[in-house]
Amino acid sequence: MRVIRFEKVTKTYPGTGGPALDDVSVDVEKGEFVFLVGSSGSGKSTVLRLILREARPTSGRVYVAGKEINRLAGWKVPRLRRQIGTVFQDFRLLQSKTVAENVAFAMQVTGHSPKEVRALVPETLELVGLDTKADRLPDELSGGEQQRVAVARAFVNRPMILIADEPTGNLDPTTSVGIMKLLDRINRTGTTVVMATHDHGIVDQMRKRVIELDHGKVVRDQAQGAYGFQH
Amino acid sequence: MRYVLSNLGQGLRRNLSMHLAVILTLFVSLTLVGAGALLNRQAEKTSDQLGSELEITAYLCRDDDPNQSCQGEVTKQEKQRILATIEDNPEVASYRVESKETAFEKVKELYGPEEADRFEGPNAILGAEDLPESVWITLEDPSEFEGITSAIVGLDGVAKLVDQRETAGKIINTMEAMQRAALGIALLLVVSALLLVANTIRLAAFARRKEIGIMRLVGASTLYIALPFLLEALVTAVISVVLAGGALAGFQYFGVQQRFSDYLEFIPWVGWDDYVVALGVVAVLGPVLTLLPTLALTRKYVKV
Numbered sequence A: 001m002r003v004i005r006f007e008k009v010t011k012t013y014p015g016t017g018g019p020a021l022d023d024v025s026v027d028v029e030k031g032e033f034v035f036l037v038g039s040s041g042s043g044k045s046t047v048l049r050l051i052l053r054e055a056r057p058t059s060g061r062v063y064v065a066g067k068e069i070n071r072l073a074g075w076k077v078p079r080l081r082r083q084i085g086t087v088f089q090d091f092r093l094l095q096s097k098t099v100a101e102n103v104a105f106a107m108q109v110t111g112h113s114p115k116e117v118r119a120l121v122p123e124t125l126e127l128v129g130l131d132t133k134a135d136r137l138p139d140e141l142s143g144g145e146q147q148r149v150a151v152a153r154a155f156v157n158r159p160m161i162l163i164a165d166e167p168t169g170n171l172d173p174t175t176s177v178g179i180m181k182l183l184d185r186i187n188r189t190g191t192t193v194v195m196a197t198h199d200h201g202i203v204d205q206m207r208k209r210v211i212e213l214d215h216g217k218v219v220r221d222q223a224q225g226a227y228g229f230q231h
Numbered sequence B: 001m002r003y004v005l006s007n008l009g010q011g012l013r014r015n016l017s018m019h020l021a022v023i024l025t026l027f028v029s030l031t032l033v034g035a036g037a038l039l040n041r042q043a044e045k046t047s048d049q050l051g052s053e054l055e056i057t058a059y060l061c062r063d064d065d066p067n068q069s070c071q072g073e074v075t076k077q078e079k080q081r082i083l084a085t086i087e088d089n090p091e092v093a094s095y096r097v098e099s100k101e102t103a104f105e106k107v108k109e110l111y112g113p114e115e116a117d118r119f120e121g122p123n124a125i126l127g128a129e130d131l132p133e134s135v136w137i138t139l140e141d142p143s144e145f146e147g148i149t150s151a152i153v154g155l156d157g158v159a160k161l162v163d164q165r166e167t168a169g170k171i172i173n174t175m176e177a178m179q180r181a182a183l184g185i186a187l188l189l190v191v192s193a194l195l196l197v198a199n200t201i202r203l204a205a206f207a208r209r210k211e212i213g214i215m216r217l218v219g220a221s222t223l224y225i226a227l228p229f230l231l232e233a234l235v236t237a238v239i240s241v242v243l244a245g246g247a248l249a250g251f252q253y254f255g256v257q258q259r260f261s262d263y264l265e266f267i268p269w270v271g272w273d274d275y276v277v278a279l280g281v282v283a284v285l286g287p288v289l290t291l292l293p294t295l296a297l298t299r300k301y302v303k304v
Helices: A044-051 A074-081 A099-108 A114-127 A143-155 A173-188 A200-206 B002-014 B016-050 B076-088 B100-111 B113-119 B146-153 B164-207 B209-218 B222-263 B272-301
Strands: A002-011 A021-029 A033-037 A059-064 A084-088 A161-165 A192-196 A209-214 A217-222 B055-060 B092-098 B134-139 B158-163
Touching: A002 A044, A002 A192, A021 A044, A021 A059, A021 A192, A021 A209, A021 A217, A033 A044, A033 A173, A033 A200, A044 A059, A044 A161, A044 A192, A074 B209, A074 B222, A084 A143, A084 B209, A099 A114, A099 A143, A099 B209, A114 A143, A143 A173, A143 B209, A161 A173, A173 A192, A173 A200, B002 B016, B002 B164, B002 B222, B016 B100, B016 B164, B016 B222, B016 B272, B055 B076, B055 B146, B076 B092, B076 B134, B076 B146, B100 B113, B146 B158, B164 B209, B164 B222, B164 B272, B209 B222, B222 B272
Parallel strands: A033 A192, A033 A209, A084 A161, A161 A192
Antiparallel strands: A002 A021, A002 A059, A209 A217, B055 B134, B055 B158, B092 B134
């Protein structure tokens, strides 16, 4: 089953020179782990924005979970996003809320009952290894721990797809490995993971599918790739 | 739901000074709009009673009329002649005949429902038969009235002519001027209330931008994100409406009922039924003034 499908997608932002994405066609199957690599401005972020429907393609079609999302009515977009978890380089935690509250927030605002929240939040915190720090504030945690909270928040609603935009960009290599192990574990539960990254070491180590973008075009799509070309 | 409510309290506290500014502005503007509505009703009532500035009233003779020019009740022929004269006069735009019964109703209205029993039963101080019939003539042009007055004044059966322009004109003009002033100031204040509402939302959306960003990402519905803003707007509107309703009630009770109606007894004054209408206008306008800009702006700031 295809979870994400790009069909001849071109995206041009008004006022910029060339297109950010140029005639891109890509399929991602359910349960895959995909690295999206390429230099800054190669179009990685645009791909993620299109999946989240933060942006719409200028031409071509984007399907997520079987739906053509550029034709999705505005009020249905939240429903789409509930099937996608998102993790960012800068964590984006609410500083005034504890670890558990940050994770619970994602459930509360999408209408889950307090009972579901009480059941799933501790379980998810245990999965990311933060069950002992549930009552801490983000300030009191290390970068790696904060990113684990963000992963827990992205995963607590058990999304079909997890999108990670440079999740290790602010972390040291050792901590990064921990986050990657966590993403790998989430991937093994059947969640499709799409991760944009600059981190050569990680991509080389994981040996997952690699899609490389350059100036908005797919220049490589390799099943068990490394960051650079390998012959 | 608990999340929404705790957020509401938080939002109201965080932006307290802005909310107070909105409430005060809205309160004053709604009070003025309500006062405008009451004045409008008052002007209508006054002109119903006194006739408008375009009108001249010819009172016809009644039985035992103290007026010199009368010899008893006006006859049918006299009345026909009077009406024909009025009909043919080019200065007349229209006219209507007011019966003794209508005149009697007006007198009763002036005294109000509390004293209605004085006009009933065998001991009534006054009956319809004690009042004259009258013809209310509307002029084409208020400055051209000499032809018609001189034509009627000598006719048999006419007791006297009353030029309503002097009495009614001044009072009605004053009321209309007050109404225009009230609505004019209200309009300015409504505009500033709208700007304040817009500013409040901008500030609140900015203060909560991170939270809103996360809500959008995890798939909270637009309504859910906008709900705290809408509830805040509703709360400020309700408080303003209650304050304005209180101010108008105070004006109605202490101003109109306790003072004006004692000084100026010849005019029927606005009553509580008119107050309810004015309150209705205010109660609709208040929430509309805060909710509409909130809806429009949250759509802008909280775009999915």
